[in-house]
Amino acid sequence: MADQQYDFFESVTRSFDKAAKFTRWETGILEQIKACNAVYRMRFPIRRDDGSIEVIEAYRAQHSHHKTPCKGGIRYSDMVNQDEVMALSALMTFKCAIVNVPFGGAKGGIKINPNKYSAFELQKITRRYTSELVKKNYIGPGTDVPAPDYGTGEREMAWILDTYMTMRPGEIDGMGCVTGKPITQGGVRGRKEATGLGVFYGVREVCSMPDVMEKLGMTTGIEGKRVIVQGLGNVGYHTAKFFREHGAKIIAIAEYEGAIYNENGLNEEEVFQYRKANKSILNFPGATNIPKSSDALEMECDILIPAALENVINASNAEKIKAKMIGEAANGPLSPEADDILIKKGILVIPDMYLNAGGVTVSYFEWLKNLSHVRYGRMEKRFTENLNRHIIHQMEELTGKSVNPDDKILIEHGPDEVDLVYSGLEQTMIEATREIMACWKANDKIPDMRTAAYVVAIDKVGTSYAELGIFP
Numbered sequence: 001m002a003d004q005q006y007d008f009f010e011s012v013t014r015s016f017d018k019a020a021k022f023t024r025w026e027t028g029i030l031e032q033i034k035a036c037n038a039v040y041r042m043r044f045p046i047r048r049d050d051g052s053i054e055v056i057e058a059y060r061a062q063h064s065h066h067k068t069p070c071k072g073g074i075r076y077s078d079m080v081n082q083d084e085v086m087a088l089s090a091l092m093t094f095k096c097a098i099v100n101v102p103f104g105g106a107k108g109g110i111k112i113n114p115n116k117y118s119a120f121e122l123q124k125i126t127r128r129y130t131s132e133l134v135k136k137n138y139i140g141p142g143t144d145v146p147a148p149d150y151g152t153g154e155r156e157m158a159w160i161l162d163t164y165m166t167m168r169p170g171e172i173d174g175m176g177c178v179t180g181k182p183i184t185q186g187g188v189r190g191r192k193e194a195t196g197l198g199v200f201y202g203v204r205e206v207c208s209m210p211d212v213m214e215k216l217g218m219t220t221g222i223e224g225k226r227v228i229v230q231g232l233g234n235v236g237y238h239t240a241k242f243f244r245e246h247g248a249k250i251i252a253i254a255e256y257e258g259a260i261y262n263e264n265g266l267n268e269e270e271v272f273q274y275r276k277a278n279k280s281i282l283n284f285p286g287a288t289n290i291p292k293s294s295d296a297l298e299m300e301c302d303i304l305i306p307a308a309l310e311n312v313i314n315a316s317n318a319e320k321i322k323a324k325m326i327g328e329a330a331n332g333p334l335s336p337e338a339d340d341i342l343i344k345k346g347i348l349v350i351p352d353m354y355l356n357a358g359g360v361t362v363s364y365f366e367w368l369k370n371l372s373h374v375r376y377g378r379m380e381k382r383f384t385e386n387l388n389r390h391i392i393h394q395m396e397e398l399t400g401k402s403v404n405p406d407d408k409i410l411i412e413h414g415p416d417e418v419d420l421v422y423s424g425l426e427q428t429m430i431e432a433t434r435e436i437m438a439c440w441k442a443n444d445k446i447p448d449m450r451t452a453a454y455v456v457a458i459d460k461v462g463t464s465y466a467e468l469g470i471f472p
C-alpha cells in the first residue's frame, strides 16, 4: 500500500541515495534532507455554474525548511496526488540549492482538469485554495511562495495575490506571496522566457569547456552546432530562439503531430506562426516531414533538447539516440534505464534539475523586486547612461576620433529591468554549471552529471542544516 502511494517520491529518494554516498553527511542528516517535512491535504466545496456542489481535493507540500520561504509551483491536473506533490517539492529543494536560490522546496496541486471548468469556477477554486493556505499559514512572502506550474499561469497567480492581500490587508511585503504574476501586479520582465534562456546559458557553458567537448568529439562554442528541439511550447520555443540567435542551426523541431527537418536550419518563430495558422507543423515550406514525431529524437545531431514531456527517452529508444549531448529542458524526459544506456554510449546528459531552473531563478528575482518595492534599473539607469555618455565624450575629445554610432548606443545604454534579469540568470546558470562540473571532475566514481548535481545539492542543504545547529 505504502509503496503504491509513494512511487514518484520513492524514485526521487532513490536518485538521492545514489548520490548521497558521495557526500560526507552522516545517515541522520541525510534522512532529514530526504524527508518531506509537511503536507497539507485539504478538501473544500465549491458551487459549480450548474448549481451543483463539488468537493475539491488539493495539496501543498513543504519538503524542506532549511531555508525559508519555501518555493514551488501549483499545478491543476486530474493526476495530482500526495505522492506527486511530495516528489516535486523534493526536486524543488534540490533545484533551488543548485542555483543558489535561498528557498526550501514546496509544491502545490489541485486535483482538477482546468479545461472542464469555467473561468468563474476556476477563480472560485483558486481563491478558496488560497484562503485555506492563508488560514494554515501555508502561504506568505516569508513562509511559502507559490508560482505557476501545469495548468496555471499569470491569471491564477493574480487571483492568489488578490485573495492573500484581501485577507492580510496592509501587509507591506504581501506582493511577494506568489511569483509568476502579471507585470502590472508585481511580476518581473523576462519571466516568460526565463526557462528557455536558462537552458541556453547552461548548455552554452558546457559547450565552452574544451575538455568536455573534446571527449564528446565536438568543437567548443555554440556557433554552427546542429540542434534538435522536441516541443515548441514555452520552453522549447525560447530555447530554440536563443540557440538560433547565437549561431546554432535548429535542424529539426518535433511536435506531437509530427516533426520537420531542414539541414540549413529552421526559424522557430516562422514554424510557430505556420503551426498556428495550419494547426500542424507538417508541410512547413522548405522542410522535410518526419511523420512519426519521436523519430526526430533518434536523428544524428550535436545537441538534443527534449522540451515537451517526461519519459520520452526510455529503455525502448535510448540505444538509438545519436545526439552527442542532451539538454533536459523538460522535467524528467529520460527514464533511469535510459540514463544508464546513455552513460554507456558516452552521451552527455545535462540534467533537468538544474538546466531548467531558469524559471525559479527569475521567480526569486521577482520576489526580491516585491520585497524591495522598486523596479530593477529604476534607480541606476539614467545615472549609468549619463556617466557612459560622459566617458565616450571624454574619449572622443582625447583621441580625436568618434565612436561608431551603433557602438555608442550599446555603450551608453543603462540597464532596464530585463537586462538585469537576463544578466542575473546568466551568472546563475554559469556558476551552477561550473560547480556541478567541478564536483564531477573531483570524483571519478560519480557516474554522470545528474548524480554530480544531486551531490552539489545535498552538500548545500546538509551544510545549511548543520549550520542551523539543529543537530546538537
Ligand code: NAD
Residues within 6 Å of the ligand: 195, 230, 231, 232, 233, 234, 235, 236, 254, 255, 256, 257, 293, 307, 308, 309, 310, 329, 330, 331, 332, 356, 357, 359
Ligand atoms: P508547454 O505546454 O508550453 O509546451 C509543451 C509543448 O510540447 C507543446 O507545444 C506540446 O504540443 C508539445 N508536445 C506535447 N506532446 C508532445 C510529443 N509527444 N512530442 C512532441 N511535442 C509534444 O509546456 P512548457 O511550459 O514549455 O513545459 C515543457 C516542459 O518543461 C515540461 O516538462 C515542464 O515541466 C518543463 N518545465 C517548464 C518550465 C516553465 O517555466 N514553463 C520550467 C521548468 C520545467
